[in-house]
Amino acid sequence: MVEEYLLFGLSIFSFVFVLLGLVFFLRLRFYEDKRLQSGISALLFGVFLLMLFLLSKSLYYSMFFLEGIFNGFGGYVSLINSLSGIVFLPLMSICFLVGMLLFKEI
Numbered sequence: 743m744v745e746e747y748l749l750f751g752l753s754i755f756s757f758v759f760v761l762l763g764l765v766f767f768l769r770l771r772f773y774e775d776k777r778l779q780s781g782i783s784a785l786l787f788g789v790f791l792l793m794l795f796l797l798s799k800s801l802y803y804s805m806f807f808l809e810g811i812f813n814g815f816g817g818y819v820s821l822i823n824s825l826s827g828i829v830f831l832p833l834m835s836i837c838f839l840v841g842m843l844l845f846k847e848i
Contacts, residue, residue, distance in 0.1 A: 743807070750803035757796040764789050781844035788837030791830045798826035 767789060771782050802823040805816060 746803055746806040750800060750807070753796055753800035753803055757793065757800055760789065760793045760796055764793060777848055778845070781841045781848075784837050784841035784844060788834045788841060791834040791837065795826050795830040795834065798822050798830075 764786070767782075767786060771779070771786065774782060802819055805819050809816075
């Protein structure tokens with residue numbers, strides 16, 4: 743039971759820091775050169791997918807100690823968790839790769 747609390751705390755902690763990084767990254771985008779805008783947009787979408795992945799992980803870890811709320815939705819939450827690992831992580835890595843390739847062209 744302690745492991746679930748630790749994993750939930752770490753996932754919430756990382757979600758908050760990725761959210762703050764996304765906000766500061768959005769503010770940085772307005773001050774950058776127009777040539778860098780497409781690469782920054784690709785990186786922003788990758789960070790957004792990372793945020794969605796961390797949100798699904800924190801929802802999955804909260805399911806263990808909030809069983810009253812997720813009484814009938816445990817199967818759906820575990821399905822979302824497994825699909826987020828299959829869908830969000832490859833898309834995130836593709837967005838980061840495209841963003842780096844766009845920066846390399848400049």
